[in-house]
Amino acid sequence: MPRGTLEVVLVGAKGLDDSEFLSNIDPYVILAYKAQEHKSTVQEGAGSNPQWNETFLFTVSDSASELTLRIMEKDNYNNDDSLGEAIIPLDALFEEGSLPETSYNVVKDEEYCGEIKVALTFTAERNGGYNAEEEESCGGWRESSGDY
Template sequence: MPRGTLEVLLVGAKGLEDTDFLAGNMDPYVTLTCRTQERKSSVASGQGTQPKWNENFTFTVSDGTKELKIRIMDSDFATSDDFVGEATIPLEPVFMERSHPPTAYNVVKDGKFQGEIQLGLTFKPEINERHDCGFDYEESYGGWKHSSNDY
Protein backbone atom coordinates (compact mmCIF):
# COMPACT_ATOMS: atom_id res chain seq x y z
CA MET A 1 0.00 0.00 0.00
CA PRO A 2 1.33 3.47 -0.81
CA ARG A 3 2.67 5.78 1.86
CA GLY A 4 3.45 9.44 1.38
CA THR A 5 1.76 12.81 1.06
CA LEU A 6 -1.43 13.71 -0.79
CA GLU A 7 -1.69 17.34 -1.88
CA VAL A 8 -5.15 18.60 -2.77
CA LEU A 9 -5.85 21.81 -4.67
CA LEU A 10 -9.46 22.83 -4.02
CA VAL A 11 -10.26 25.02 -7.03
CA GLY A 12 -14.00 25.67 -6.88
CA ALA A 13 -17.48 24.35 -7.56
CA LYS A 14 -20.31 25.11 -9.93
CA GLY A 15 -23.98 24.34 -10.34
CA LEU A 16 -24.50 23.66 -6.63
CA GLU A 17 -27.98 23.41 -5.17
CA ASP A 18 -28.81 26.68 -3.40
CA THR A 19 -29.82 25.77 0.15
CA ASP A 20 -30.51 29.32 1.35
CA PHE A 21 -33.99 30.78 1.81
CA LEU A 22 -32.83 33.87 -0.09
CA ALA A 23 -31.56 32.54 -3.39
CA GLY A 24 -27.94 33.36 -4.23
CA ASN A 25 -26.91 34.11 -0.63
CA MET A 26 -25.22 30.77 -0.02
CA ASP A 27 -21.83 30.81 1.81
CA PRO A 28 -20.27 27.43 0.96
CA TYR A 29 -17.25 25.76 2.51
CA VAL A 30 -15.75 22.29 2.12
CA THR A 31 -14.58 19.64 4.54
CA LEU A 32 -12.02 17.22 3.12
CA THR A 33 -11.50 13.88 4.87
CA CYS A 34 -8.74 11.36 4.20
CA ARG A 35 -9.15 8.47 6.64
CA THR A 36 -9.03 10.16 10.07
CA GLN A 37 -7.56 13.47 8.89
CA GLU A 38 -10.00 16.30 8.28
CA ARG A 39 -9.37 19.76 6.82
CA LYS A 40 -11.79 22.64 6.30
CA SER A 41 -11.69 25.31 3.62
CA SER A 42 -12.47 28.94 4.17
CA VAL A 43 -16.06 30.08 3.72
CA ALA A 44 -16.70 31.48 0.23
CA SER A 45 -18.90 34.28 1.56
CA GLY A 46 -21.62 35.43 -0.80
CA GLN A 47 -20.31 33.34 -3.71
CA GLY A 48 -23.51 31.31 -3.95
CA THR A 49 -23.60 28.28 -6.24
CA GLN A 50 -20.32 29.08 -8.08
CA PRO A 51 -17.72 29.36 -5.27
CA LYS A 52 -13.96 29.65 -5.84
CA TRP A 53 -11.42 28.71 -3.17
CA ASN A 54 -8.02 27.99 -4.78
CA GLU A 55 -6.75 26.53 -1.49
CA ASN A 56 -4.18 23.78 -0.87
CA PHE A 57 -4.44 20.99 1.69
CA THR A 58 -1.97 18.25 2.63
CA PHE A 59 -2.73 14.78 4.00
CA THR A 60 -0.44 12.00 5.17
CA VAL A 61 -1.19 8.78 3.28
CA SER A 62 -0.69 5.49 5.10
CA ASP A 63 -1.77 1.87 4.71
CA GLY A 64 -5.46 1.53 3.96
CA THR A 65 -5.97 4.97 2.43
CA LYS A 66 -8.35 4.47 -0.49
CA GLU A 67 -10.42 7.62 -0.97
CA LEU A 68 -10.83 11.30 -0.31
CA LYS A 69 -14.26 12.42 0.90
CA ILE A 70 -15.51 15.90 0.12
CA ARG A 71 -18.53 17.46 1.85
CA ILE A 72 -19.87 20.84 0.79
CA MET A 73 -21.69 22.80 3.46
CA ASP A 74 -23.49 26.16 3.50
CA SER A 75 -22.42 28.28 6.45
CA ASP A 76 -25.41 29.79 8.26
CA PHE A 77 -25.22 32.45 10.94
CA ALA A 78 -28.35 31.84 13.01
CA THR A 79 -29.00 28.15 12.30
CA SER A 80 -26.95 25.01 11.81
CA ASP A 81 -24.99 24.74 8.56
CA ASP A 82 -26.80 23.11 5.63
CA PHE A 83 -25.48 20.03 3.84
CA VAL A 84 -25.18 20.80 0.10
CA GLY A 85 -23.69 17.55 -1.19
CA GLU A 86 -20.66 15.27 -1.25
CA ALA A 87 -18.16 13.57 -3.52
CA THR A 88 -15.96 10.53 -2.95
CA ILE A 89 -12.74 10.43 -4.96
CA PRO A 90 -10.92 7.08 -5.32
CA LEU A 91 -7.18 7.60 -4.82
CA GLU A 92 -5.75 4.49 -6.52
CA PRO A 93 -5.37 6.27 -9.92
CA VAL A 94 -3.57 9.16 -8.19
CA PHE A 95 -1.22 6.75 -6.41
CA MET A 96 -0.35 5.14 -9.76
CA GLU A 97 -0.07 8.30 -11.90
CA ARG A 98 1.28 10.60 -9.14
CA SER A 99 -0.91 13.54 -10.15
CA HIS A 100 -4.23 14.54 -11.65
CA PRO A 101 -4.73 18.06 -13.01
CA PRO A 102 -7.79 19.93 -11.72
CA THR A 103 -10.75 17.72 -12.57
CA ALA A 104 -14.51 18.11 -12.01
CA TYR A 105 -16.14 15.51 -9.75
CA ASN A 106 -19.88 15.05 -9.34
CA VAL A 107 -21.45 16.29 -6.12
CA VAL A 108 -24.42 14.20 -4.96
CA LYS A 109 -27.02 14.40 -2.22
CA ASP A 110 -29.48 11.58 -1.59
CA GLY A 111 -28.34 9.95 -4.85
CA LYS A 112 -29.10 13.05 -6.93
CA PHE A 113 -26.65 15.20 -8.89
CA GLN A 114 -26.12 18.54 -7.12
CA GLY A 115 -23.32 20.13 -9.16
CA GLU A 116 -19.56 19.70 -9.56
CA ILE A 117 -16.46 20.34 -7.50
CA GLN A 118 -13.04 20.83 -9.08
CA LEU A 119 -9.92 19.39 -7.44
CA GLY A 120 -6.30 18.83 -8.43
CA LEU A 121 -4.50 15.91 -6.75
CA THR A 122 -0.79 15.12 -6.35
CA PHE A 123 0.72 12.13 -4.55
CA LYS A 124 4.30 12.25 -3.32
CA PRO A 125 5.46 8.78 -2.24
CA GLU A 126 7.44 8.35 0.95
CA ILE A 127 11.16 7.92 0.27
CA ASN A 128 12.44 4.66 1.66
CA GLU A 129 15.32 5.61 3.97
CA ARG A 130 17.29 2.44 3.16
CA HIS A 131 17.58 3.43 -0.48
CA ASP A 132 18.19 7.15 -0.07
CA CYS A 133 22.00 7.15 0.06
CA GLY A 134 22.94 8.37 -3.40
CA PHE A 135 23.35 5.02 -5.14
CA ASP A 136 21.47 3.89 -8.22
CA TYR A 137 19.62 0.68 -7.51
CA GLU A 138 18.04 -1.60 -10.01
CA GLU A 139 15.27 -3.73 -8.56
CA SER A 140 15.59 -6.57 -11.08
CA TYR A 141 19.01 -7.48 -9.64
CA GLY A 142 17.97 -7.74 -6.01
CA GLY A 143 18.50 -4.05 -5.33
CA TRP A 144 22.05 -3.68 -6.70
CA LYS A 145 22.97 -2.44 -10.13
CA HIS A 146 25.62 -4.47 -11.90
CA SER A 147 28.80 -2.53 -12.53
CA SER A 148 29.99 -2.05 -16.08
CA ASN A 149 33.49 -1.23 -14.88
CA ASP A 150 36.26 -3.73 -15.55
CA TYR A 151 38.38 -4.56 -12.52
Protein backbone atom coordinates in the same frame (compact mmCIF):
# COMPACT_ATOMS: atom_id res chain seq x y z
CA MET B 1 0.63 -0.06 0.46
CA PRO B 2 1.33 3.60 -0.39
CA ARG B 3 3.00 5.93 2.11
CA GLY B 4 3.62 9.61 1.59
CA THR B 5 1.83 12.93 1.24
CA LEU B 6 -1.45 13.65 -0.51
CA GLU B 7 -1.78 17.24 -1.72
CA VAL B 8 -5.28 18.42 -2.59
CA VAL B 9 -5.79 21.71 -4.43
CA LEU B 10 -9.41 22.72 -3.92
CA VAL B 11 -10.13 24.87 -6.99
CA GLY B 12 -13.86 25.60 -6.95
CA ALA B 13 -17.38 24.33 -7.52
CA LYS B 14 -20.23 25.07 -9.86
CA GLY B 15 -23.93 24.42 -10.02
CA LEU B 16 -24.37 23.97 -6.26
CA ASP B 17 -27.91 24.11 -4.96
CA ASP B 18 -28.48 27.73 -3.88
CA SER B 19 -31.28 27.24 -1.37
CA GLU B 20 -31.05 30.63 0.32
CA PHE B 21 -34.18 32.74 -0.15
CA LEU B 22 -32.91 36.31 0.21
CA SER B 23 -29.14 35.93 -0.24
CA ASN B 24 -26.51 33.72 -1.82
CA ILE B 25 -25.18 30.63 -0.04
CA ASP B 26 -21.88 30.75 1.89
CA PRO B 27 -20.24 27.44 0.94
CA TYR B 28 -17.20 25.72 2.43
CA VAL B 29 -15.73 22.23 2.12
CA ILE B 30 -14.72 19.62 4.68
CA LEU B 31 -12.01 17.43 3.17
CA ALA B 32 -11.58 14.03 4.85
CA TYR B 33 -9.04 11.25 4.39
CA LYS B 34 -9.37 8.50 7.01
CA ALA B 35 -9.36 10.27 10.42
CA GLN B 36 -7.71 13.42 9.02
CA GLU B 37 -9.94 16.41 8.27
CA HIS B 38 -9.37 19.89 6.89
CA LYS B 39 -11.87 22.70 6.41
CA SER B 40 -11.70 25.31 3.65
CA THR B 41 -12.51 28.96 4.17
CA VAL B 42 -16.14 30.01 3.92
CA GLN B 43 -16.83 31.78 0.63
CA GLU B 44 -19.34 34.31 1.90
CA GLY B 45 -21.99 35.21 -0.65
CA ALA B 46 -20.28 33.15 -3.36
CA GLY B 47 -23.53 31.43 -4.31
CA SER B 48 -23.56 28.29 -6.40
CA ASN B 49 -20.17 28.86 -8.11
CA PRO B 50 -17.54 29.44 -5.36
CA GLN B 51 -13.77 29.59 -5.95
CA TRP B 52 -11.32 28.55 -3.23
CA ASN B 53 -7.88 27.89 -4.75
CA GLU B 54 -6.66 26.44 -1.44
CA THR B 55 -4.16 23.63 -0.83
CA PHE B 56 -4.45 20.92 1.84
CA LEU B 57 -1.98 18.18 2.85
CA PHE B 58 -2.79 14.71 4.20
CA THR B 59 -0.44 12.00 5.45
CA VAL B 60 -0.93 8.71 3.63
CA SER B 61 0.23 5.73 5.70
CA ASP B 62 -2.17 2.92 4.90
CA SER B 63 -4.40 1.51 2.22
CA ALA B 64 -7.31 3.99 2.48
CA SER B 65 -8.26 4.61 -1.11
CA GLU B 66 -10.70 7.52 -1.16
CA LEU B 67 -10.96 11.19 -0.32
CA THR B 68 -14.32 12.61 0.75
CA LEU B 69 -15.31 16.22 0.07
CA ARG B 70 -18.39 17.40 1.96
CA ILE B 71 -19.75 20.69 0.68
CA MET B 72 -21.45 22.66 3.43
CA GLU B 73 -23.43 25.88 3.64
CA LYS B 74 -22.56 28.18 6.54
CA ASP B 75 -25.69 29.13 8.44
CA ASN B 76 -25.46 31.91 11.02
CA TYR B 77 -28.66 30.99 12.86
CA ASN B 78 -28.96 27.19 12.60
CA ASN B 79 -26.70 24.20 12.04
CA ASP B 80 -24.72 24.35 8.80
CA ASP B 81 -26.47 22.58 5.94
CA SER B 82 -25.01 19.85 3.74
CA LEU B 83 -25.09 20.67 0.03
CA GLY B 84 -23.77 17.22 -0.91
CA GLU B 85 -20.52 15.32 -1.17
CA ALA B 86 -18.05 13.95 -3.66
CA ILE B 87 -16.07 10.77 -3.06
CA ILE B 88 -12.84 10.61 -5.03
CA PRO B 89 -11.15 7.23 -5.54
CA LEU B 90 -7.37 7.51 -5.10
CA ASP B 91 -6.06 4.26 -6.61
CA ALA B 92 -5.25 5.94 -9.97
CA LEU B 93 -3.52 8.80 -8.15
CA PHE B 94 -1.27 6.40 -6.21
CA GLU B 95 -0.23 4.82 -9.53
CA GLU B 96 0.15 8.03 -11.59
CA GLY B 97 1.49 10.41 -8.92
CA SER B 98 -0.74 13.31 -9.94
CA LEU B 99 -4.12 14.02 -11.47
CA PRO B 100 -4.80 17.38 -13.15
CA GLU B 101 -7.75 19.61 -12.27
CA THR B 102 -10.78 17.36 -12.56
CA SER B 103 -14.46 17.95 -11.84
CA TYR B 104 -16.27 15.43 -9.66
CA ASN B 105 -20.02 15.12 -9.21
CA VAL B 106 -21.50 16.40 -5.96
CA VAL B 107 -24.30 14.08 -4.82
CA LYS B 108 -26.91 14.39 -2.09
CA ASP B 109 -29.52 11.70 -1.45
CA GLU B 110 -28.34 9.94 -4.63
CA GLU B 111 -29.11 13.03 -6.74
CA TYR B 112 -26.67 15.17 -8.71
CA CYS B 113 -26.38 18.65 -7.23
CA GLY B 114 -23.30 20.26 -8.78
CA GLU B 115 -19.61 19.70 -9.40
CA ILE B 116 -16.43 20.32 -7.45
CA LYS B 117 -13.02 20.74 -9.07
CA VAL B 118 -9.76 19.57 -7.47
CA ALA B 119 -6.21 18.73 -8.52
CA LEU B 120 -4.39 15.91 -6.69
CA THR B 121 -0.72 15.07 -6.18
CA PHE B 122 0.74 12.10 -4.31
CA THR B 123 4.37 12.23 -3.22
CA ALA B 124 5.61 8.82 -2.14
CA GLU B 125 7.75 8.53 0.96
CA ARG B 126 11.36 7.88 0.06
CA ASN B 127 12.96 4.71 1.36
CA GLY B 128 16.47 6.18 1.41
CA GLY B 129 16.22 7.44 4.98
CA TYR B 130 18.67 6.58 7.75
CA ASN B 131 17.83 3.36 9.56
CA ALA B 132 19.90 2.81 12.72
CA GLU B 133 18.63 -0.76 13.25
CA GLU B 134 19.70 -1.75 9.76
CA GLU B 135 23.20 -0.30 10.29
CA GLU B 136 23.63 -2.04 13.64
CA SER B 137 22.66 -5.42 12.21
CA CYS B 138 25.34 -5.10 9.51
CA GLY B 139 28.29 -5.11 11.92
CA GLY B 140 28.58 -1.39 12.40
CA TRP B 141 29.88 0.66 15.28
CA ARG B 142 28.88 -1.75 18.07
CA GLU B 143 31.45 -4.34 17.05
CA SER B 144 34.20 -1.75 16.60
CA SER B 145 33.59 0.34 19.74
CA GLY B 146 35.32 -1.97 22.24
CA ASP B 147 38.09 -0.82 24.60
CA TYR B 148 41.58 -0.81 23.13
